[in-house]
Amino acid sequence: MIRLSGLSMHYDLGPARIDVLKNLDLRVAAGERVAISGPSGCGKTTLLLLLAGLEKPTAGSIALDGVGLGDLDRDELADLRRDRIGIVFQSFHLVPSLTAIENVALPLEIAARPNARSQARALLEEVGLAGRAGHYPSQLSGGEQQRVAIARALVHSPSLLLADEPTGNLDDHTGRAVGDLLFDVTGRTRTTMIIVTHNLALASRCDRVLQLQDGKLWEAAQSAASAA
Numbered sequence: 001m002i003r004l005s006g007l008s009m010h011y012d013l014g015p016a017r018i019d020v021l022k023n024l025d026l027r028v029a030a031g032e033r034v035a036i037s038g039p040s041g042c043g044k045t046t047l048l049l050l051l052a053g054l055e056k057p058t059a060g061s062i063a064l065d066g067v068g069l070g071d072l073d074r075d076e077l078a079d080l081r082r083d084r085i086g087i088v089f090q091s092f093h094l095v096p097s098l099t100a101i102e103n104v105a106l107p108l109e110i111a112a113r114p115n116a117r118s119q120a121r122a123l124l125e126e127v128g129l130a131g132r133a134g135h136y137p138s139q140l141s142g143g144e145q146q147r148v149a150i151a152r153a154l155v156h157s158p159s160l161l162l163a164d165e166p167t168g169n170l171d172d173h174t175g176r177a178v179g180d181l182l183f184d185v186t187g188r189t190r191t192t193m194i195i196v197t198h199n200l201a202l203a204s205r206c207d208r209v210l211q212l213q214d215g216k217l218w219e220a221a222q223s224a225a226s227a228a
Helices: 044-051 074-084 100-110 116-126 142-154 172-189
Strands: 002-013 016-028 033-037 059-064 085-088 160-164 192-196 208-213 216-221
Touching (some): 016 059, 016 216, 033 044, 044 059, 044 160, 074 085, 085 142, 100 142, 116 142, 142 160, 142 172, 160 172, 172 192
Parallel strands (some): 033 208, 160 192
Antiparallel strands (some): 002 016
């Protein structure tokens, strides 16, 4: 599903060069759930942005289902995200002027897919928010906003879900509920998931836990679920 080969990323700040990712190689199978942990500022979010085609690496390559991201132009990358990638952000990133159902339906409407509202309503029901479909983000709690964001990320049935600290802004109880939702839905749909998290309990539920530090990525631990 995912193949990273010699992936490197650096930024030039004046005369200084900041090496964020150094010659990473990684293989992730279809349907696998992988957690990436590491200290703040180590490049975890940068790696997700590269996987989403929102940034270009300094060197190396990324392939999703055999498609090299470096071979695609900007419009083709946008089409890839629209059709095959879902993204969940820590800060929700809902459109404040749209209701919950309008936020969830947005990816389908952009893609001109039929029955966008009915599909969005079905996803809201699945995440337990059917009764909040007409509410705006400001009228929803943090946990409810994150569940709307998850529904929006999954409404187009992506093959890859990228989640950047999806429970980071939530209290423990709500964070556990959101984590349960993520693993329930991706497990049933066999969606590949890459999740960046500091939450060790959340990471332990993944098939693999990888540590990113000093620009290098290595296997940190095996999840309890995989070891069972």
